[in-house]
Amino acid sequence: MFNTTVTPTEKPFQSVNWSFNFSKPIIVINSQETIGPEYEGRITFFPSTASLELRSLTLDDTGPYSVSIMHDGLIPSGQTTLVIYGEQISTDLVEFSGSVSLSCSASGSSLSFLWLNGSSEVTASDRVQLTDGGSSLTIINVTRFDQGPFRCRVSNPVSTVTSDPVNLFINGPENINLILPPPQGYFAVGSDTSLTCSVGSRPPAQFNWFLNGDQLLDTGSELRLMNVEMSQSGNYSCQAFNSKTLRSQTSEPSAITVQQSSQLGDISELKKAIPN
Template structure:
């Protein structure tokens, strides 16, 4: 429907001429209430004389092009132009591909560039991180008509799969995911089990060190700043004695980034008597009063 901006008029136009592709093809020519219709438009158009608007039906790819109208009303020549694009199967999008400058990155210091390519006309691009739309920010740059995405100072939140969604008026295609590996270590946490700080002689205690790291981190354990022989993410203290008292901490290292992170210390206290009172009620009472 080609709708003009003219207000409906009771007085007829002196003449109206609709043409296709810069006046080379006449669609309809109206003069003195007589209509002359181009042969390829017979049965495909409806003309609205009050506004000189035109409806075109049964569209084909050959109808893509520029349309123009010239109208004379009360001795004044009025004209307008517009372009119509018809999309067909050859406008379908294909070969959507995302490439990345790197997939192994270091948190807070690494940068990555992603590029989306596709076959098809009139393409628009949208980036997704997981299910969320990616928008420009201080860390995120969208260039080349949004087909290129650059992220600086990557964080572990950027590890969700990235996809590129390509659209045109005919179709929408989403790329396969690209996963970024954000190496740590980061967010280290030392968990004491049981979580109490004071333990009876003979207790068993477990300390677990959790951390985000790709590849998996390597661990060291420290007591009052001195390195222990133990390795691994868990330190088990069996049948503890007073000598086990002190501040424990773990250190996680990533052999790829050559970075490490140390936890906050966790205090363990083993008094020189039993909290259960097995060395006498007087010792237990003294402990309760002094603590």
């Protein structure tokens, strides 16, 4: 709550300007009211004192706030700094190669603990251990289904509280796929085309491209071939590499054939002559 020292008044202010970090508008009131898009639904303005309430705080709300008011020819202004304290926890784990332990603590008596993965209750199994009265959770040989978010719910006979979430990021790569338009792979000399490589990976994979087994200089998930020549015919493949897991996966090769336009016409006629 940002309270001004302005004496409450029934007469509307000529203008009010609240801003963050001296440049980002929060709310501007003159002949009309304008609210910054990041603050829609998060603020309440009090017109009698020009005070401001800011809700649903995040770490990004830390910084200087300023207000200027025009009233009866005077332009009083003020500023303050808001500091948000918080912590976001994440753990990088490789599928089938690591274990993780989470612990939950709370003050009070007659406490009971419940762990949630998303909206589902976590129960003990061969890979999941609940110890210390349920306040500690250990997952052995984590898989992609263990990525969370995990929350701990603590209750006693009169109240219940739930912790902030913790996410476990499980990495790939897997299910690599090379997409080539058109799928038959015939192109005329001088035409343009592109190949796209997709793969499941967290964090995002790095890509390398190969022609007939030889690595190309191109990187990225898309390989663009511009003004193609016949020498660019061959088998193309992409390789995805994950810097966290140090694993890679290579696609099946896709053949590209670059020919003169007249040859493509002959191929088209031949396909028409072959019955389905």
